[in-house]
Amino acid sequence: MRLTGFYQCVEVFGIVAMLLTERISWQRKIESVVTSTRSIVKVCCGLLVFFLVCGCDLTGKTSLMQPSLTREERLRFTVESYYKNQCKKQWALLWPMAREGDGEVLSELALELGGDLEFPASDSDMKIDPGDKALANVFVMAIYGMSKYPDDKRMLNYIFDPARWNRGDVTVVSIRSGSISYSSIKPPPQVLMTKLRDCLSQAKSPAAGDRCVAQAKELGLIPDFSEYRKAMDAVLATYRRGSCPSHRPW
Structure with missing residues (x-):
């Protein structure tokens, strides 16, 4: 009778240990997913800024009407693109404001x-x-x-x-x-x-x-x-x- 109780305790302990192990495993998986998601978001944000500054959209097509940059950002990037002889970028930065x-x-x-x-x-x-x-x-x-x-x-x-x-x-x-x-x-x-x-x-x-x-x-x-x-x-x-x-x- 005592042995039966002992075996039951061991079985319960095993179940609890398994549940704890699975919980830790899931926590690690969740943390891994969160970390990966953050990395992906950072990369996407970097690409988005690149496309906006270069006057391109995410389809790869040329776009000269990018509304996301502020007026100050456009004027700042304008100086850089002017000295780099980037005509298309100049129009992409300045014309959206000029047309208004x-x-x-x-x-x-x-x-x-x-x-x-x-x-x-x-x-x-x-x-x-x-x-x-x-x-x-x-x-x-x-x-x-x-x-x-x-x-x-x-x-x-x-x-x-x-x-x-x-x-x-x-x-x-x-x-x-x-x-x-x-x-x-x-x-x-x-x-x-x-x-x-x-x-x-x-x-x-x-x-x-x-x-x-x-x-x-x-x-x-x-x-x-x-x-x-x-x-x-x-x-x-x-x-x-x-x-x-x-x-x-x-």
């Missing part, structure tokens, strides 16, 4: 277009001289930029350089059937160009800048911004070149 009417960013794009930033080509304008095409878009972005952000007048002397307007016809942006196109126009009279320059120079508020935009539209120098924005979205959606040319084409 950020005057400071529009002015920055105009400045870079006047430097080494390449303007994306579309099939409809391959016959247009790249320098004339870039300059026509500089007019648009610089005028809208200065009108919306009066503190930045860096492009004022550049776009109103008399030598630029006294050499014959001028290429300007026009929107046709929702697409960016280009027209050649006679330079506006000097008195009207001076009036527009003074308007932008003296504009101290967005409201004052809007009056300058109205003048520029009347002179045929720029299209409506909402139309330009949609047309630019379409151009950038098919942009493939990654690096800027080694030199400006003019």
Whole structure:
């Protein structure tokens, strides 16, 4: 009878030991899964940041509309990509803000277009001289930029350089059937160009800048911004070149 009780105690102890062993084993498995999950999450987060900065999505397709980066992050990455001659990345970082009417960013794009930033080509304008095409878009972005952000007048002397307007016809942006196109126009009279320059120079508020935009539209120098924005979205959606040319084409 005593032996029977002893054997029962041993059996119970064995069951308890087995349960404890299984519990410890499951705890280790759970800890292993948690550790692996954390590692996977870290890797995924790192890849996500990489794709956002490079202007790519997780499908491997090119994307120029990444909304996840903050304005400060975009501007910080812009400096790096500019010195690395990464045109496509520049557009991916700056255009999402410029298209929303950020005057400071529009002015920055105009400045870079006047430097080494390449303007994306579309099939409809391959016959247009790249320098004339870039300059026509500089007019648009610089005028809208200065009108919306009066503190930045860096492009004022550049776009109103008399030598630029006294050499014959001028290429300007026009929107046709929702697409960016280009027209050649006679330079506006000097008195009207001076009036527009003074308007932008003296504009101290967005409201004052809007009056300058109205003048520029009347002179045929720029299209409506909402139309330009949609047309630019379409151009950038098919942009493939990654690096800027080694030199400006003019």
